[in-house]
Amino acid sequence: MGILVDxxxxxxxxxxxxxxxxxxxxxxxxxxxxIVAGVTPYKGGxxxxxxxxxNTVSEVIREKGxxxxxxxxxxxxxxxxxxxxxxLNDIKIIVVITxxxxxxxxxxxxxxxxxxxxxxxxxxxxxxxxxxxxxLGIIPNNVLSPGIVxxxxxxxxxxxxxxxxxxxxxxxQTTAIGLGGDPLIGLRFKQALEMFLNxxxxxxxxxxxxxxxxxxxxxxxxxxxxxxxxxPVVCFIAGKNSPEGKRMGHAGAIIMGKSGKPEYKINALKQxxxxxxxxxxxxxxxxxxxxxxxxxxx
Amino acid sequence: xxxxxxxxxxxxxxxxxxxxxxxxxDKNLENDYISLNELNxxxxxxxKSQVKxxxxxxxxxxxxxxxxxxxxxxxxxxxxxxxxxxxxxxxLIDEYVPIEKEFYLSFIIDRSKNQVVFIFSPLGGIDxxxxxxxxxxxxxxxxxxxxxxxxxxxxxxxxVYNEKIDVVKQIENxxxxxxxxxxxxxxxxxxxxxxxxxxxxxxxxxDSKIIIxxxxxxxxxxxxxxxxxxxxxxxxxxxxxxxxxxxxxxxIIGNGAGLVMTTMDLVGxxxxxxxxxxxxxxxxxxxxxxxxxxxxxxxxxxxALFINIFGGITRCDEVAKGIIQAFQEQSYSIPVVIRLExxxxxxxxxxxxxxxxxxxxxxxxxxxxxxxQKVVSLIK
Numbered sequence: 001m002g003i004l005v006d007x008x009x010x011x012x013x014x015x016x017x018x019x020x021x022x023x024x025x026x027x028x029x030x031x032x033x034x035i036v037a038g039v040t041p042y043k044g045g046x047x048x049x050x051x052x053x054x055n056t057v058s059e060v061i062r063e064k065g066x067x068x069x070x071x072x073x074x075x076x077x078x079x080x081x082x083x084x085x086x087x088l089n090d091i092k093i094i095v096v097i098t099x100x101x102x103x104x105x106x107x108x109x110x111x112x113x114x115x116x117x118x119x120x121x122x123x124x125x126x127x128x129x130x131x132x133x134x135x136l137g138i139i140p141n142n143v144l145s146p147g148i149v150x151x152x153x154x155x156x157x158x159x160x161x162x163x164x165x166x167x168x169x170x171x172x173q174t175t176a177i178g179l180g181g182d183p184l185i186g187l188r189f190k191q192a193l194e195m196f197l198n199x200x201x202x203x204x205x206x207x208x209x210x211x212x213x214x215x216x217x218x219x220x221x222x223x224x225x226x227x228x229x230x231x232p233v234v235c236f237i238a239g240k241n242s243p244e245g246k247r248m249g250h251a252g253a254i255i256m257g258k259s260g261k262p263e264y265k266i267n268a269l270k271q272x273x274x275x276x277x278x279x280x281x282x283x284x285x286x287x288x289x290x291x292x293x294x295x296x297x298x
Numbered sequence: 299x300x301x302x303x304x305x306x307x308x309x310x311x312x313x314x315x316x317x318x319x320x321x322x323x324d325k326n327l328e329n330d331y332i333s334l335n336e337l338n339x340x341x342x343x344x345x346k347s348q349v350k351x352x353x354x355x356x357x358x359x360x361x362x363x364x365x366x367x368x369x370x371x372x373x374x375x376x377x378x379x380x381x382x383x384x385x386x387x388x389x390l391i392d393e394y395v396p397i398e399k400e401f402y403l404s405f406i407i408d409r410s411k412n413q414v415v416f417i418f419s420p421l422g423g424i425d426x427x428x429x430x431x432x433x434x435x436x437x438x439x440x441x442x443x444x445x446x447x448x449x450x451x452x453x454x455x456x457x458v459y460n461e462k463i464d465v466v467k468q469i470e471n472x473x474x475x476x477x478x479x480x481x482x483x484x485x486x487x488x489x490x491x492x493x494x495x496x497x498x499x500x501x502x503x504x505d506s507k508i509i510i511x512x513x514x515x516x517x518x519x520x521x522x523x524x525x526x527x528x529x530x531x532x533x534x535x536x537x538x539x540x541x542x543x544x545x546x547x548x549x550i551i552g553n554g555a556g557l558v559m560t561t562m563d564l565v566g567x568x569x570x571x572x573x574x575x576x577x578x579x580x581x582x583x584x585x586x587x588x589x590x591x592x593x594x595x596x597x598x599x600x601x602a603l604f605i606n607i608f609g610g611i612t613r614c615d616e617v618a619k620g621i622i623q624a625f626q627e628q629s630y631s632i633p634v635v636i637r638l639e640x641x642x643x644x645x646x647x648x649x650x651x652x653x654x655x656x657x658x659x660x661x662x663x664x665x666x667x668x669x670x671q672k673v674v675s676l677i678k
Contacts, residue, residue, distance in 0.1 A: 155556020249555025
């Protein structure tokens, strides 16, 4: 099963003809994603890898019918308008890959998002993939494998590495979600964990946080619920050795005053019952151990 | 990017927010320094070190001079001062204002709510987090999406201050102007602390704290004046590389912000000290990897380098080419630890075989943890 997206999800790509958009559309098609159309203003009528391109999202819906999800590769200055376009067209899942959108642009996006039924993932994220079914975004195809672990992460490369480890250890994934490295994001740990709680196929969850903000702390209660429902949670927090007040690559990875420190996150998650690990290598081993404990108890 | 106080006050002037009229002097412009003696100053004046780090008052970075002798003495003192590792290069000579009352006023983007928050308090001049802890009833907070109206501000002020209605009116006016500044300059934070009421009933900004979104073009115009960053950090900005200088001796290069932070954490776990953070980004080409190595190794403190790559979209062979090119162009003599995993790992490793001819101390490791252990052992 997995969460958010599956093989039936009808996907469009906004910014399909750009450098990033076209490269990753090809990758997504190879993975089996059901891409029904692309959108690039004033390139309507063209085709890209056999996918028809339209000028607006509304035009796609008029011509092709229902759209469930969109992946946005539009450059940062134009991206907020593209997100709002998707929201106003009632697209349920909006994945924003673009890095570099200003926070003031995102405030406007969130005004519309709050008044809609859409779920936004990102910006500045690798996207979401339900292994063996569909992939929306840029997670490398070769690290995905169907299995039983849900992954939710604020860091791209770290999650690819964990996905590969899960594959190598025959654990695999249900759904992998990259939440994004920006401060103002859509889907956050709390909601993602609740979705994994309700997904039957997800037997354990790996959560990758980093310095900045308080989303990890805010998710503590959801972590607790997962554990109470026999779904072990393993957490990894990046940035324990990072200085205060400096932006560590991601716009959102910054400790400001008392906010965003790694020890707060680690303490909150530990108290909720999660297992905290310092090294990624250990994750599959911890998972196997915890999963066998759950089996024994049942 | 944080602005200096004087830059913030320039913005205040532009937006007609009443503020003090100061004179900026620069250590590196000797003419300025000499002509100080001829400056016509009405004493007392406040001398304020222009640094971006917090706590300059506590560090002795602010002085009140009552006469010319004190003035010259303090100027020399402040120019010799280092606050939290940052040298004082500029001083703002500011008006001394007789204060009746101090307020706090700010606009901040709240990342957990995806909203803006307007904060006002009649207890200004001190750390607002301290006020929040000790007297939360003296803080008024107004959350909003991105539009704000005058009546909302008025009401937020009146909730915690309603003594002098004329003062409320002045504060409302300043808040509206500050909000325009906040919006039009892509600010993450715009703070006036303290906002003061003078003995003669005027309200104005005595200090400024402005943080601008690094994703905004607005930061470009302030980059050249930024003296709080190192020479290498400045070059990294020009080359568009995500680099942060730290005070250790192990150079770190990786792909992805989280992976680089994790590499630093692992080095720390084995009691090593990272000299920097450098993220080559996703899908980096050989050229970018080469540039990154050259940049990181400009730091003379570095005794060993750890390159940690997990290839997803980034290809290990491309990274390997970049490493070889860097060592061909310059014969660096420091030991290098390399970990390559993921896409095109074997091709990358084959290319790196050449590195052994260029650099005798090169070590290949299978995972990040092993690499961290190795690189730390090399400098001991």
